[in-house]
Amino acid sequence: MRRTIPVLLAVGVLATACSSGAATGGRLPVVTTTEILADLVRNVGGERVSVTSIVPSGGDPHSYEPTPRDATNVAKADVTFTNHLLLEEHALIKTIDANARPGTPNVSLAEAAETYGATVMPLVEDIGLDVAWLGLAVRGEGKARGATRTSDVRLAATKLEGPGTVAVYLTEALGQPDVYFDSADGLDAKDTTTLPPAAHTHLNWAFSAPGVYRLTLSAQLVTGQAASAPIGEGTFTFAVGVDPHTVADKPAIIGVGHTDLAVDLDTGGVYAYTDSGTGQQHPVPANDVVVDVPNRALETVPDDPRFAFLGKPGASIHQLPQAVLGKHVHGEIDPHLWQDVRNAKAYVQLIRDTLKQRDPRGAATYDENARTYSARLDELDTYLRQRIAGIPKDRRQLITTHDAFGYLAKAYDLTVAGFVVPNPASEPSAEQVRKLTETIRNLHVPAVFMEPNLAQRATVLTQVATDQHVKVCLLYGDAFDEHARDYLAMMRHNADELRTCLGGGA
Missing domain, CATH: 3.40.50.1980 (Nitrogenase molybdenum iron protein domain)
Known part of the structure; x- marks a missing residue:
């Protein structure tokens, strides 16, 4: 819970x-x-x-x-x-x-x-996983229901049909799991989580055995001291380790890309808000969806007592990964x-x-x-443009620890090539390290970028950078430190660091 x-x-x-x-x-x-x-x-x-x-x-x-x-x-x-x-x-x-x-x-x-x-x-998230990236979301404003920005939407797993158990959990930044839903002891009042309006969160979805599962989610609105009010309910189907096409009554198969199981505060609808790998999300009614959890999603339960809820250490589970380590609730608009x-x-x-x-x-x-x-x-804006314009265009690639630089890239003609995506609940896999290595190698980037206040997320990035003989440089995103104590200094540092580390002269 x-x-x-x-x-x-x-x-x-x-x-x-x-x-x-x-x-x-x-x-x-x-x-x-x-x-x-x-x-x-x-x-x-x-x-x-x-x-x-x-x-x-x-x-x-x-x-x-x-x-x-x-x-x-x-x-x-x-x-x-x-x-x-x-x-x-x-x-x-x-x-x-x-x-x-x-x-x-x-x-x-x-x-x-x-x-x-x-x-x-928009906050466009493209993790490039080879399985679906599945989260939870609340969409709409719900003004007609009396919702405000301090309201909570309570999401509950109320019913499960299938050959095994389902555990839905978030892996926090230091590896501690926070369990949202766990059917191992039945579904009851503890299998509940809350999100604010217009929010999205990343999660792991673990299934103990192959087969077809049907999970029902319900939503209620909680505002102030008022009693909770029902919003809607929907049942989603998962094809775990089996061919999703065998679920004949489900026209929409979701196997890759970014998908949220969402409740709409305005309409009361419950649906999959999915890009299906296309990059553009759209709603699909819950009853029309089958989420493909293929055999390439097989993982083993870590030998760590914190993950005992998943099963015995070494046991096989099918798991759709959280994709971004740590608590990461956000909306559809990039806030930076x-x-x-x-x-x-x-x-x-x-x-x-x-x-x-x-x-x-x-x-x-x-x-x-x-x-x-x-x-x-105005002088600062001109300074950024001039400094970044001196970087060869084929080197204007950002690989960072945090997806916080979309506005910087768009405003000053850079490309966000990726950010670090360690595998929650375990050490990053060899495949994930390989993908990050290939991205750095194929783009010929001379440097990757770490935020000073997010150094704990940068271990994989710094290791791969060392292996590929590229520099690890610093960009400020959300916070100051003793070296950048105001906005002007922070952004001038970012301009200078980009110019120095990506090329174009000191």
């Missing part, structure tokens, strides 16, 4: 928070989720604001869990900025929305910045907008107008600061 993290409430602070400006020397107290957003706010607000970032230096906004102190800081803030688009951990968004004082701006920059000229792009400097400029304009709304007396200061900083961002 997936652990549900409670919302943190700053009890006792709300009654006195209206005078919070006094505690910051008369400056406007502002809370942001990340250091990058905090830096943008400081450049616009100047001496009129006091800014606190919830995620600390070097922290990962995708996984940071809030503390009671974070809840207190939010309750004292006159303005709160998040990035959202599911960049931040859902518990963090819940804590912010539960503690932000009524009437104070609580702005999701990535979602609101489009009106200021920001561009968003700031990797395109023009999007950061849109953030700055939205921050300016939000601060002016809350502090009209500072309007002239916010306008002047925003103009000055936007000019520096």
Whole structure:
């Protein structure tokens, strides 16, 4: 069963928070989720604001869990900025929305910045597995049902027919399994997990014996203190180690590509949202689907007591892999907008107008600061273009530890050739290492890139890079460190590192 993290409430602070400006020397107290957003706010607000970032230096906004102190800081803030688009951990968004004082701006920059000229792009995930990559998803906004960004959708496995057992689990970044559904002891109330609206998560799907399985999933909406409300239910068929064409009543066979078993908050539909290896996802009703789990998906249960729920060590199971190690809940839109400097400029304009709304007396200061900083961002954008333009086009290939550089690639004429995909629940296989090796060799890349705060994910990448005699370089994605303490420095470093490591001169 997936652990549900409670919302943190700053009890006792709300009654006195209206005078919070006094505690910051008369400056406007502002809370942001990340250091990058905090830096943008400081450049616009100047001496009129006091800014606190919830995620600390070097922290990962995708996984940071809030503390009671974070809840207190939010309750004292006159303005709160998040990035959202599911960049931040859902518990963090819940804590912010539960503690932000009524009437104070609580702005999701990535979602609101489009009106200021920001561009968003789909989060296209192409892992290149030779079996289906299967996750869970919630689609739609559910406004007619009363859903908000802090709502939960409860997904439950309620019925299984088949020759063996099914275990659906997530492998966390350090290898610890988090079991969502496990039919070994029957399906009951513990075989449940939750996702926020518009979210997707990666999972492992393990089957103990070959044959045809039918798994029923149901969904309920949980909003605030209200009782859960049913959304929909559907039954999916799996052909495990047998020819999927023998399931004659199922017209849609899913054997490769990215597929989510999804519930739609708007329609109540339950379906497979699949690209079937085409790169473009579309819905297929649950009753029309058969998921192919072929014999090439055979794995052995690790000799590790943490994975005893899969069976005895050394036993054979059929498993569709999680594909991306660690907790990786996200939406359909890539949330890393700031990797395109023009999007950061849109953030700055939205921050300016939000601060002016809350502090009209500072309007002239916010306008002047925003103009000055936007000019520096224009210079930064030109710098990135010039530096990257000096890299030979056949060398503009990015292989990284984290799929966070789509905007950088699109804005500055690079190609994301891949990111590290270790096999959850075990050491990376020889086949996966071979594929990464061939990608590096075939593209003749001179370097691969690691994010400083994600070094634990980079062991395979660095080993293959060493074997292939290519450099391992550093790119900043979500967080600062002691070497890059602000957005301008971070992006200038990225431009210089790309130019130096991919070629074109120092």
